[in-house]
Amino acid sequence: MRVGLTALAVAAAVWLVPNPGRAESLALDPQALEARLADDLPDLPRGVAPATLREFYAARGHAPLWLNAGIPRAGTLIDRLDAAAREGLRPADYHPAALRADLSGLVGAAERAGLELRLSAQFLHYARDLSRGRVRPGTLDADAPQPADAPDAAGLLPALAAAEDPAAFLDSLAPANPGYRRLRRALAEVRALAEAGGWPRVEGVARKLEQGMTGPGVAQVRARLRASRDLTIASKTPELFDQQLALAVRRFQDRHGLEPDGIVGPKTRMEMNLPVDSRIAQIEVNMARWRWLPDDLGERYVLVNLAGQEVELVAAGSVQLAMRAVVGKPFRKTPVFSDEITYLEFNPDWTLPPTILRQDVLPELQRDPGYLAANQMTLYAGWSAEAAQLDPASVDWAQVTPKRFPYKIVREPGPENPLGQVKFMFPNAHHVYLHDSPAKDLFDRASRAFSSGCIRVAKPFELAAALIGGTPVPARLRTPLGLPPAPAETAAEADPPVWDRTLIDKLRAHGKTTPVSLADAVPVHLTYSTVWIGEGGTIHFRPDIYGRDRALAQALASRPIP
Incomplete structure (x- = not known):
């Protein structure tokens, strides 16, 4: 396989070398292309309409886009199709080997016209899959929100034709949101581990291993953690479960959503023994899901990861505040969607x-x-x-x-109300929101799927202060908070009072249900990521608590190669 691909690459490289005779032999006569377009166009990839190709080429007088002596777009495209796995896609879907072979061997006008159209069709096919995915969320869940439309096929071909740098244009079609780009780097990293042999299994280990124990099972754990780089320090006594190994086990457990106790029990051993290929597939599934999100999540936004059971407030690309969350039980799954937080409600009552x-x-x-x-x-x-x-x-x-x-x-309302003392409102058809909770002990657990669908946050008042801090206190709330009343409309106020943590705590103590609007709505994205990149580039994996990875993987696998 590697030899064959190398040979094809050499053939492509020969074509890309400036060669007037070769370029002329591949040049396509517009009349031949027009004649080919007048015939039926069978075997186009799914989603590629014949009318799109006919209208594009008619608008340019049937001049070829790929088979000409100008910019070597054909070789650039085939290189990208060949490397589609880098984007979590299947190269075989786009037939790069056949395209490369035909590019290096065709001489007849009819064959060249057919190749020109196949290159355009596979470009459109790849562009759609790269930008918005091979599976739409509505095929998995009828109630799932639909992502932004894929790039307009009719506009893609002219845009590529006008691009001075075809390679940069092709790269620009990939999602630009940070979640996708980080997973692409993680995919390359885990694939490199796979090419290096992956990681060994932990076999024949007793029920549990912990610090102070010795034996061959300890050496297996050490080898496993060194392969995944959770352990970087070599040991002269590999069969001794020492403090450094216990720290590495905790690191591994933290990355996989396990109780970080430093003990290798059944759950930890099971996670260690998942093969590297399954982790590659898991990353690919999560990349597919990130394609459904917009490139621009907002200058400032709240990101809820239901699988990771965490909430982040992100501003200017940096995490401003992070906290644990409690999400819906597996039989009361929290939905995935995006909306905007428009107001907070302190001391809420709860309509069941x-x-x-x-x-x-x-x-x-x-x-x-x-x-x-x-x-x-x-x-x-x-x-x-x-x-x-x-x-x-x-x-x-x-x-x-x-x-x-x-x-x-x-x-x-009250401290023991299941909603706690503040909720974060983004009115939606699912009746889901973020809120405080009196059950603080649940936030200490590694797995936190205990709610009836809403999201409980571990740092509700820190989040409230971050969202409304520094904005003016409404005149109606000044008296309840013990603040001077607002001046008359005709009077100026040099320094109006603004929200801070002290005033938020006073409002909590006030005890009455009180809404407070945000000066500007803040986007909130409820996502489901079983893989993400944490601090320092660390890759985190989580169980598929709702079965959504499994459903998406099955949908992707069921798509036949066109």
């Missing part, structure tokens, strides 16, 4: 969503009508603002069913 009412609260009420009072909840006759408050004991809960639950239940 229908799913929780039917599945969680109704069984409790049927066992004990006093459940609502014990949990500071109020029952209303319906969902309208005028609905009357009801005594739970007045309802025959045995007659209420999940399909017929007409009541609204509201949990009053």
Whole structure:
């Protein structure tokens, strides 16, 4: 395989060398191209319309784009198709070997016209896959938001024709968002590990290994961690589980979302024994998912990684604030979408969503009508603002069913409210948002998929201060916060009070439900990344808690090679 590819590369290099005779033999007569376009155009890649090719070439008088004596676009394109794996794509989808062979061997006008059109078609095919992916999210989830459209096929060919640097133009078609670009570097790094032999399995190890133990199993763990560069220090006693090895195990565990206890137990050993090829496939799947996101995520935005169970506030390309998060349970998956945070709500009450009412609260009420009072909840006759408050004991809960639950239940504000003391609102059809939580202990766990769909954040008031800090305090809130009232409209105020952490804490202590608008909406992106690049370029992997990697991998594999 390597010899064959090398031979083809040499053939391409010969074509790229300035050679008037060779260029003339490959030059394509416009009349031959026009005649070929007048025929049926079978076997075009999926998504490439014959009309796109006919209109492009008609507009340029049927002059060839690829087979001419000018800029060597054909060789540049085939090189990119050959290297499509660098972008997490399948080179075989674009038939670079056949194109290269035909480019080096064709002499007849009809064959040259066919090659010209195949080059254009594969360019459009590759451009679409590179920019927006081989699978659209709607094929996996009917409710998934659709990404931005792929580049307009009718405009791509003229743009390439006008480009002074075809290689740079082809490279510009790849997603420019930071998540994708970092994963592309990670893919190259892990592929280099694979070419070096990958990493050895940890075989025949006892139930667990920890510091102080000795034996061949320890040496296997050491070899495994050295191969993945979690351990960089050599040891004169490779069968001794020393402190340096324990630190390396913790590093590995932290990168893989495990409890970083420094002990090699069943879960850690299972992660160590996943083959390097499976990690390559995992990176490719996550690159495909990043293609669905816009290149520009915002100058300042909140990034929620559901698989990583983390939240970041990013400003000017740098992480300003990072924290752990609790996300939806596997049977109540938090959806993936983008929106804008427009306001915060301090001391929120909680109107229980229908799913929780039917599945969680109704069984409790049927066992004990006093459940609502014990949990500071109020029952209303319906969902309208005028609905009357009801005594739970007045309802025959045995007659209420999940399909017929007409009541609204509201949990009053307070520190023990499941939403905590602040929520971050980006109104959406999923009724999902970020919020505080009284269950602080859950943030200490390695796996944190415990919510009913919303995202609980570990540093809610730090995030609130980062979002509204430095913006003016509304006049309506000055008195409750003990601030001087706003001056009359005709009077000037030299230094109006602005939000800081002290005032935010006063608002929390005020106890009443209070919305505070952001001066400018902040984009929020709920993503699902089981691979990402952390501080210092460290590659992190996480389990596929929602099965979304598996579904996308199956969809990608089911796409036949055109």
